[in-house]
Amino acid sequence: MKTLVRGWLGLLTISLLGASVFADDWPQWLGPKRDSVWRETGILEKFPKDGPTIKWRVPVSGGYSGPAVAGGRVFVTDYVVEKGKVANPRARVKLEGKERVLCFSATDGKLLWKHEYGCPYNLSYPVGPRATPTVAGGKVYTLGAEGNLFCLDAEKGTVVWSKELKKEYKTETPLWGFSCNPLVDGQKLICLVGGDGSVAVAFDKDTGKELWRSLSNKEPGYGTPAIVEAGGKRQLVVWDPKTINGIDAETGKPYWSFELPSNQGMSIMTPRKAGDYLFAGGMMNQAVLLKLSPHKPAAEEVWRGTASTGVYPINSTPFIEDGIIYGVDQQGQFRAVKLETGERLWETFAPTTNLPREKSNAGTAFLVKNGDRFFLFSESGDLIVAKLSPKGYEEISRCKLLAPTNEAFGREVVWSHPAFADKCVFARNDKELVCASLAK
Secondary structure, rough: OOHHHHHHHHHHHHHHHHHOOOOOOEEEOOOOOOOOOOOOOOOOOOOOOOOOOOEEEEEEOOOOOOOEEEOEEEEEEEEEEOOOOOOOOOEEEEEEEEEEEEEEEEEOOOEEEEEEEOEEEEEEEOOOOOOOOOOEEEEEEEEOOOOEEEEOOOOOOOEEEEEEEEHOOOOOOOOOOOOOOOEEEOOEEEEEEOOOOOEEEEEOOOOOEEEEEOOEEEEOOOOOOOEEEEEOOOEEEEOOOOOOOOOEOOOOOEEEEEEHHHHHHOOOOOOOEEEOOEEEEEEEOOOEEEEOOOOOOEEEEEOOOOOOOOOOOOEEEEEEEEOOOEEEEOOOOOEEEEOOOOOOEEEEEOOOOOOOOOOOOOOOOEEEEEEEEEEEEEEEEEEEEEEEEEOOOEEEEEEEEOOEEEEEEOOEOOOOOOOOOOEEEEEEEEOOEEEEEEEE
């Protein structure tokens, strides 16, 4: 009997250790591989009647930035207003306040440390920072809405190095603020800055020393570049407000470029690669599908968007699977589109407005795949489990996770990408950060 008990305890220990070892982090925007895939198993199929178990809630202040989860810690940025008032969020608004980087325990939400700094705002929709922190190698990298770039010790919160991008690169804050999610690539930290020769800038991630700069445009846009492998090279794909570009990820040397003008500088989505294809698009029917050469760093155009084809994302990056683009269009339509032709297969407003046919300017839902289904986080604060296929949208379950606390186009929204780690979802609005268990 004792042998059986010892054996059972041993198996239990191995099981628990295995669960710990294989628990996923979400150390940056769009997840560990920046591909919007959550690879943990043992996740619930649908929500309980009263919704998922809330492990903890903690107060935070304003911000569009999503949380990052790594090493048992949750990192998020926010903005505390000290002076000023928002009368019209669509125009530039001057506020006095401070940006903060907050670090919480992923287990119980206890505040472990915070780093804060004075930061006057002069931008539109001045709720708070836009960029999700990036955690790598014991450091956390954050970019504020006015261009304050920090490298902090992830355990202590102390400053390792910092940059004021506006001052160093003689550029202005974009109307809606600096928004690029910092990208760690080997020894490099890559950010979009803007200006003459400095749309994309690579820094040494440990010292902050500039390694290279590339491309020219007055503004950097509001998106995040992607690293792709094609033509025997690792390429950094950058969509600035005028062009989509492939550059050498190691040196910044330009390889190829195509015109892709964005309305009001709103190049937002991260370019998505699927096989040899590369897609990017935004509002006002601006989209292009490129085919990357397998033989050299080059590309050719396959199709451009029209009023009756394609999908034109605003706040969220689409997901491409089995030759289908799934994404949210400018007016909130969640669409399925054939990758190779741009043909529209179906649309629904359920993930954004939860109504069959109600448009909403810049309607938003964030997509993350887990197993054979998707978790969608709606601007209404709902978390949705759904299956997506060329045949249609199949909603399985839905729960209210957060209240929408922000305002856009006369409606209440929450526009912050959640994180999925430790079999939980971590999400924030402008008042609180919540952790809910999604374990089966």
